[in-house]
Structures are given as C-alpha cells and as structure tokens.
Amino acid sequence: MRRLATLLLILMLTSAVHSQKGNPTKINLITNVINRNLISLDGRWNYIVDPYENGFYDYRRRPYDEIGDRTGGFYSDRKPADKTDRVEYDFDLSPAMTIPGDWNSQVNELKLYEGSVWFKRDFEVKKKPGKRYFLYFGAVNYEAHVYLNGKKLGVHIGGFTPFNFEVTGLLNDGSNFVVVKVDNTRRLDGVPTVNTDWWNYGGITRDVFLIETNDTFIRDFKLQLNNNDPELIEGFVQLDGSKGEQTGTIRIEEANVNYNFKTGSNGYAEIKIRAGKLNLWSPGNPFLYNVKIETETDTLKDKIGFRTIAVKGTDILLNGKPVFLRGICLHEENPLKTGRAYGEAEALMLLNWAKELNCNYVRLAHYPHNEYMVRTAEKMGLLVWEEIPVYWTIQWENESTFRNAMNQLEEMIVRDRNRANVIIWSMGNETPVIEPRIRFMSKLAERARELDGTRLISAALEVHRKENEPFTYMVDDPLGKYLDVLSFNEYIGWYDGKPDKCDKIKWEFGYDKPVLISETGAGALQGFKGDSLTVWSEEHQAYFYGKQLKMIGKQKQIKGLTPWILVDFRSPRRPHPVYQNFWNRKGLVSSSGIKKKAYFVLKNFYDTIEKSK
Ligand code: GCU
Numbered sequence: 001m002r003r004l005a006t007l008l009l010i011l012m013l014t015s016a017v018h019s020q021k022g023n024p025t026k027i028n029l030i031t032n033v034i035n036r037n038l039i040s041l042d043g044r045w046n047y048i049v050d051p052y053e054n055g056f057y058d059y060r061r062r063p064y065d066e067i068g069d070r071t072g073g074f075y076s077d078r079k080p081a082d083k084t085d086r087v088e089y090d091f092d093l094s095p096a097m098t099i100p101g102d103w104n105s106q107v108n109e110l111k112l113y114e115g116s117v118w119f120k121r122d123f124e125v126k127k128k129p130g131k132r133y134f135l136y137f138g139a140v141n142y143e144a145h146v147y148l149n150g151k152k153l154g155v156h157i158g159g160f161t162p163f164n165f166e167v168t169g170l171l172n173d174g175s176n177f178v179v180v181k182v183d184n185t186r187r188l189d190g191v192p193t194v195n196t197d198w199w200n201y202g203g204i205t206r207d208v209f210l211i212e213t214n215d216t217f218i219r220d221f222k223l224q225l226n227n228n229d230p231e232l233i234e235g236f237v238q239l240d241g242s243k244g245e246q247t248g249t250i251r252i253e254e255a256n257v258n259y260n261f262k263t264g265s266n267g268y269a270e271i272k273i274r275a276g277k278l279n280l281w282s283p284g285n286p287f288l289y290n291v292k293i294e295t296e297t298d299t300l301k302d303k304i305g306f307r308t309i310a311v312k313g314t315d316i317l318l319n320g321k322p323v324f325l326r327g328i329c330l331h332e333e334n335p336l337k338t339g340r341a342y343g344e345a346e347a348l349m350l351l352n353w354a355k356e357l358n359c360n361y362v363r364l365a366h367y368p369h370n371e372y373m374v375r376t377a378e379k380m381g382l383l384v385w386e387e388i389p390v391y392w393t394i395q396w397e398n399e400s401t402f403r404n405a406m407n408q409l410e411e412m413i414v415r416d417r418n419r420a421n422v423i424i425w426s427m428g429n430e431t432p433v434i435e436p437r438i439r440f441m442s443k444l445a446e447r448a449r450e451l452d453g454t455r456l457i458s459a460a461l462e463v464h465r466k467e468n469e470p471f472t473y474m475v476d477d478p479l480g481k482y483l484d485v486l487s488f489n490e491y492i493g494w495y496d497g498k499p500d501k502c503d504k505i506k507w508e509f510g511y512d513k514p515v516l517i518s519e520t521g522a523g524a525l526q527g528f529k530g531d532s533l534t535v536w537s538e539e540h541q542a543y544f545y546g547k548q549l550k551m552i553g554k555q556k557q558i559k560g561l562t563p564w565i566l567v568d569f570r571s572p573r574r575p576h577p578v579y580q581n582f583w584n585r586k587g588l589v590s591s592s593g594i595k596k597k598a599y600f601v602l603k604n605f606y607d608t609i610e611k612s613k
Contacts, residue, residue, distance in 0.1 A: 023238050023268045024450045027407070029414050030164050031220045032213060032302050033136055034371070039210040041178065042120055044096040048074060048089055048118040049101070049110065055118055056145070056181055057090060065145070065149060065152050074118045075147040075179045083549050091120040091179075099208060100138065102201035104340025112572070114200055116183040125210065127173035132213045132241070135178065136164040138206025138342070138370060142190070145181040157404055158191065159184070160332075160367035160389065161411035162213070171210075180204060192389040197584060198331055198366070199570035205340045206370050216241025216267070217298040222417050223250070223271065223291060224454045227276075227308045230319065233257075233275045237293060239267030248295035254279070255289060263295070280319045281305030281420040283360035284551070286381035288420075294531030305378065309456060311484050315555045316456070316514045318383075318423070324608040324613050325383065325560025327361035328354050328588070331569045332369040335591040340568060341369075347376040353566055353589050355380060357599065358606040362439045363518060363562035366391050366429050368412040378421040385458070385518075385562065388412055388426030390444070396436035402443075409444055415450045422455065429460040429518075430489055433477055442482040456484040460518040461492050466508065471501075476510025486511050489519035489564070492551075502547040507555055514559040520548050521564035524598065525579045526590030536579040542597040549605045552575075563602060567591070 030036070048055065055074030057063055064073030071078070080087045097103060103110040103117055110117075127133070135148060141159030145152070149172060153165035184202030186194040219240035226232040239246060243266035250259040255275050263269040279287045288303035307319050315322040330350055334341040341350065351373070353361050362381040364373060368386055377384050388408045395401045409427075416422050427444045431437050445457045459479060466472035468567035475488045486509060493499035499522075509515050522544035523536060530537030545563075552558055574580035583591055588599040 022266070023236060025220065025238070025410065025414055027410050027414060028164075028219065029162060029411060030134055030136060030238070031210065031414060032300060032418070033162070033209060034375075035301050037212040039123070039125065039212065041123055041208040041210060042099055043121070045119045045121045045204070046091040046094045046096045048091060048094050049113070050074070050116045050118055050181075053116050053183075056116065065147070074181070075145070075152065076150040077120055077177055077179060090116075095430060097203075099204045100206045100342045100402050102141070102203040102205050102340045104199065104201050104203075105337055110202075114186065114202065116181055116185075117202065119180045119182065119204060120177060121208075122175065122177045123210070124175055125171060126264055128169060128212070130215055130576065132168045132215060133166045133171045133215070134213065135167050135210040136162065136207075136209045136211050137204065138162050138208070139181065140182055140204050141184050141200070143183045143185075144204075147179040148177055158408040158411070159205070160369070161408050162206070162371075162415055163411065167210075178208075181355075189395045189398050189401045191394055191408060192366070192391040192396045192402060195393070196366075196391055197571050197573050199572060201335070201340045202361060203334045203340075206342050208392055214241070214297050216243040216246070218293055218295060218300040221293060221300070221413065222452075223273075223304055224418065225306045225308050227454055230278065230280065230306075230308050231274060231276055233271070233306065234274040235271045237261065237263060237269045237271060237295075239295065239298070240298070241267070243297055246296045248293060251292045251294070252289050258573065274435075275306075278306050281307040283383060283575075285380040286379060286421070288378070294443060296330045299452055302418060304418050307420050309423045309454070311456060311514050314514050314559065316559050317604050318487065323360075323559070324609055325361040325562075326359050326518060326609060327363055327383075327385075327560055327562035328357060328359050328566045328602075329365045329562045329564050330566040331355070332367070332373065333567075333569050335567050335569065335587075336593060338591075341373070343370075344376055346371045347373040350566065351377055351380055351382060351426040353595075354382065357566075357588070357603050358610060361385070361560060361562070362566075363387070363426075365565075368408075368415070370414060374416055374419050374422060378419050382421060384419070384422045385424040385426055386412060386416060386422055387426035387429065387460075388444075390441065392430055393432060396434070396440045402440060405440070405444060406447060409448060410451060413448060417452045417454075424456045424458050425452070425484060426487070426518075427457065427459040430462055431459070432478070433462070438479050441479055445482045458483050458485040458487045458516070458518075461486070461488040463488050469506075471504045472506045472508060474508045474510065475515065476508070480511045480513070484513065485516055486513045487516040487518040490517065491520060491522075493547055494522040499540075499544045501545040502551040505551055509557055515555070515557045516559060517552060517561035517563075519562065519564040521586040522598075523579070523585040524596055525585055526568075526592070526596050528579070536585070538597040542601050545598045545601040545605075549601070553605070563588070567593075
C-alpha cells in the first residue's frame with residue numbers, strides 16, 4: 001500500500017516536473033519585438049550633459065535615487081513650483097538630439113565625450129484595461145539607469161544588447177515621461193574593458209519602444225531544426241502572465257504544419273514538430289516561412305528560416321553539405337555619418353557592399369549588432385558570426401565582469417536564436433592564453449550551448465610561431481578544445497613582416513576541426529597611389545591581399561575567412577594625421593564609400609572559390 005502511494009506520488013511529481021520542464025533562459029527579455037504592438041519612443045529627446053554626475057549623486061556622493069531626494073536628482077524632472085523655487089536644471093529648455101543615435105556624431109562638442117548624459121522624453125499613452133506595458137531598449141551604451149515618471153525601473157550594463165522593464169503599474173493613462181542616465185565611461189572591469197580599436201559611441205543607440213501585451217502573452221520562443229534530423233523542428237514556447245497553463249497551436253502555412261501544444265503552469269512548453277521535407281534556408285535560397293503561434297490569450301508571428309549547421313571532421317556542413325564561408329568583418333558603423341548604424345537602410349548599405357564582394361557570410365564585430373542588421377542579412381542570404389565584446393584583456397577573475405559577460409551572451413542569444421543565418425556564436429576576440437581566461441571563456445561556451453545547442457561555438461584566437469621554426473605558425477590555443485570551429489586572427493605582412501612573408505609560411509592547426517581566419521588585413525588611404533611596397537597605398541593593400549589569399553587558398557583545413565574589414569571605421573587608436581586621422585584604414589571600402597583596389601582582389605578570389613565549390 002505504502003509503496004503504491006510512493007509510486008503514485010513520484011508519477012504525479014514527474015508528470016508535474018515534465019510539464020514543469022524548465023526554460024534554460026534566465027532573463028525575461030521579450031523577443032521578436034518588431035512583430036509586436038509597439039508605441040515608438042524614437043525621435044527627439046532632450047539631453048543634459050553631466051560630466052560630474054551632478055544629477056545622480058549629491059555632494060556626499062550619495063545617489064539621489066537611493067536617498068529619495070527628489071530635489072537634486074534629474075530623474076524626477078522637477079519644475080520650479082513657483083518663482084521662489086530654485087531648480088538648477090531643465091530638460092525642456094535643454095537641447096535635443098535624435099534617438100536612436102549616438103551623441104558623438106550628433107553634437108560636435110561631444111565627439112570625444114565619455115561620461116554621463118541624461119535623456120528625457122515625454123509621451124502620451126491611452127492605456128487599455130487588461131493590457132501590460134513594457135519599456136524596451138534595443139541598446140544603450142554603456143550603463144543605463146532608467147526612470148519612468150520619477151520612479152526607478154532599473155539599471156542595464158552592456159552597450160550592445162536589448163533589455164526591457166515592465167511598467168504596467170507605473171504608466172499613466174495620459175502623460176508620461178521617461179528619463180535615462182547614460183554613462184559610456186570605459187571601465188577596467190567592463191566588457192569591453194578600457195582599450196578597444198573602435199569608437200566608444202555613447203547614447204541610446206537603438207530603438208526605444210513601449211510594448212503593449214495581453215495579460216498573459218508569448219514572451220519568448222525558439223523554433224529551429226534539429227541538426228541531425230532536418231525534418232524535426234524543436235524548441236519551446238514561453239508564456240509570461242497569470243494564465244501559465246494554456247493550449248496553443250503553431251501554424252507554418254507553407255509547410256502545412258498545424259502543431260498543438262500545452263504549456264505547464266510555468267507557461268513553458270517544449271516543442272517537437274515532425275515537419276516533413278522543408279524548403280531549407282541557405283545563402284542561395286534565403287527562404288523564410290510564415291510562422292504563427294496562437295495560444296488562448298495571445299498570437300505572435302515571425303518569419304523564420306530552417307536550416308541545419310554542423311561540423312564533420314574539418315568540414316562545416318550547411319544543410320548537410322560542406323560550405324566555404326566567403327566572408328568579411330564589419331563594425332556597426334555608418335562611415336558616411338561617422339556614427340553608429342542602427343536601422344534597416346544602413347544595414348542594407350553595408351551588407352550590399354558585402355554582397356557585391358560575393359560574400360555569403362559576415363562577421364559582425366566585436367559585439368552584437370542591431371537586430372535590423374541580423375534580419376537584413378537573413379533576407380539577403382548572408383550567414384552570420386555574432387560575438388560578445390570579450391575583447392583583448394578583460395578582468396578574467398572579476399566575478400562582476402564574468403556575470404556581465406554572461407548576461408550579454410544570454411541577451412545576444414535570446415534575441416537572435418530564431419535567425420537561420422546566425423550560425424556561429426563567438427565568445428570573444430584576441431584574448432590571452434592564460435588559465436583564468438580559459439576558465440572564463442569555457443564557461444561562456446558551456447552556457448551558450450545550454451541556451452542554444454543548434455549553433456557552432458567559436459572565438460577569434462591568436463597564433464604563435466613554432467619554437468625554432470620562424471615560418472611555422474601554430475593555432476593550438478587550449479581554448480580550442482571547447483570550440484566547434486577553430487578561428488584565428490593573423491596579420492602576416494602587416495603587423496608581422498612584409499606581405500611576401502606569406503609565401504614562406506607553414507600552418508599547423510592543433511585540432512582536427514574546421515578552421516576559419518577571423519581577421520587579416522592591411523591599411524590603405526583611398527586615393528593614395530604608390531608601388532606595391534608603399535605602405536598606406538591602395539597598391540600595397542592589394543598586394544597584401546594577393547599574397548594572403550594565395551597562402552590561405554593552399555590550406556585545405558581553412559573553410560572560410562572574414563578579412564578585416566569591409567569599410568574604414570573610426571578608432572581613437574589611429575592618430576596619424578595623413579593616413580588615418582582617427583580612422584582605421586583597413587577597410588576595402590573607404591570612409592566615403594569608395595571601393596579600394598584590394599576590394600576587387602578579394603572579390604576575384606571569392607568568385608573563383610564560388611565557381612570551384
Ligand atoms: C585586431 C582587432 C581589431 C583591430 C584590428 C586592427 O585584430 O581584433 O579590433 O581593429 O586588429 O588592428 O586593425
């Protein structure tokens with residue numbers, strides 16, 4: 001009798017556990033935002049530059065929003081009560097700038113400014129009964145303190161990933177104001193840390209939305225093909241709200257899929273759809289299905305492509321076939337406005353330059369770019385490498401630095417894990433081969449696999465010369481053990497010798513894995529003519545590429561490359577007054593959008609590769 005009771009109990013528990021199977025995601029990020037009910041808060045925001053954080057701390061360095069002193073804190077947007085009332089700031093009489101947008105390219109005095117700037121935006125809302133409201137930011141560089149109607153919503157750290165706060169209870173039916181303190185001060189314990197070869201654009205650099213949802217809504221979902229079974233779509237649906245247990249249906253019209261599911265009381269349902277033969281997404285066929293998820297209280301649509309990506313020996317297999325990744329690196333910068341790129345039009349401009357190079361792949365360096373960039377690449381048939389800014393030498397043994405990196409990793413993966421074109425998650429770039437770093441980055445890789453086991457994991461590693469063999473270069477970083485694809489940066493002929501050194505180089509790869517060159521490149525000032533050995537001339541850059549590509553073409557284990565870089569970009573580390581002028585000139589396209597000679601050397605190489613594969 002007792003035994004039976006125990007068994008029944010276990011059964012009940014397991015079934016409860018089964019329906020209570022957990023969503024590995026720890027953050028409450030709302031995904032697929034562009035397909036939701038949105039009120040855009042983009043536009044002109046007033047701003048106050050606050051280098052001494054005078055609007056945040058009192059003279060005893062106590063945060064006003066902690067001591068609840070509304071007199072000094074800019075978050076309260078206080079107005080003088082009458083002529084006797086002294087208030088030493090006023091957003092509405094202060095200048096304004098366009099959001100999304102960085103402050104460096106919009107306000108000349110702020111070109112090199114790093115510090116705090118406060119932003120305020122008034123907005124009207126007609127609140128609907130039974131609806132919930134969330135304030136969503138595509139990204140704010142770097143540290144954001146967010147307030148609504150004078151109340152603190154929270155803080156977000158990390159300049160390149162989205163975040164949201166629920167504001168249902170704080171939102172007025174009518175007039176509201178949002179205040180954001182943005183601080184892009186570089187920090188030693190930051191991710192990235194104080195030294196980067198890109199411009200530290202500050203501000204609210206991506207869209208700001210007020211998202212309106214039903215009381216219980218579909219907050220997140222994942223639908224991707226099982227890499228070993230191209231007819232099996234797997235994933236989950238995650239509801240958010242009081243009515244966790246619901247029935248639902250996933251419809252994929254073009255594939256005749258009508259799949260029923262049930263969520264547990266935690267609003268979670270695991271999904272396994274036998275979808276039959278699908279029209280698989282690939283660069284030559286960037287086909288996206290119309291997917292609709294309907295539950296008792298919500299409906300959500302998205303356009304999703306299905307493809308498999310895997311490694312087999314030293315091959316990268318896309319939809320089961322070996323693929324060569326004809327790529328290029330790019331920063332999220334629009335050189336023509338010398339500022340952060342954030343919209344579809346700018347994504348199109350940049351990615352068209354990559355397509356014209358005959359690329360089928362791009363490395364979005366060194367941080368997650370905006371969602372328009374990723375989705376536009378998906379529509380254009382460009383495979384994507386995405387990366388978190390674990391760049392050069394961060395504080396590997398600092399717990400808060402680790403949590404920060406983990407959080408950025410999770411926000412990146414959660415935002416983009418339904419994008420068919422994203423095939424590689426990169427854990428970082430050019431990091432030192434030391435124990436604490438291997439621990440740090442191997443844990444990131446492990447977490448990435450938990451959050452998304454359907455994509456390849458990599459990192460941009462460094463090379464070293466073999467002892468007593470000056471022309472034998474090794475890629476045997478111990479971190480390689482944790483990675484699916486071995487990727488490395490090399491600048492033989494630019495930072496390391498002259499271009500013809502490439503002719504002598506022998507490569508040894510420490511793992512039987514596919515190898516990618518994640519960076520190689522040389523600088524050239526567009527229009528500066530010289531012979532092939534004259535550094536900074538277009539001829540020299542073209543000569544460099546000729547030598548590099550000949551060397552790379554010989555390495556059978558190399559399955560792709562992303563030269564550094566598509567277009568010249570701003571860098572505070574490049575002061576040469578003639579050749580650089582605070583631009584990194586390794587672009588194949590100049591800062592005014594003109595293709596340099598080397599652009600065509602790479603294009604020819606890719607045309608040849610494409611024909612040969
Ligand atoms: C490094 C680094 C890039 C940098 C490039 C360069 O490899 O990853 O961020 O811009 O080299 O020196 O141009």
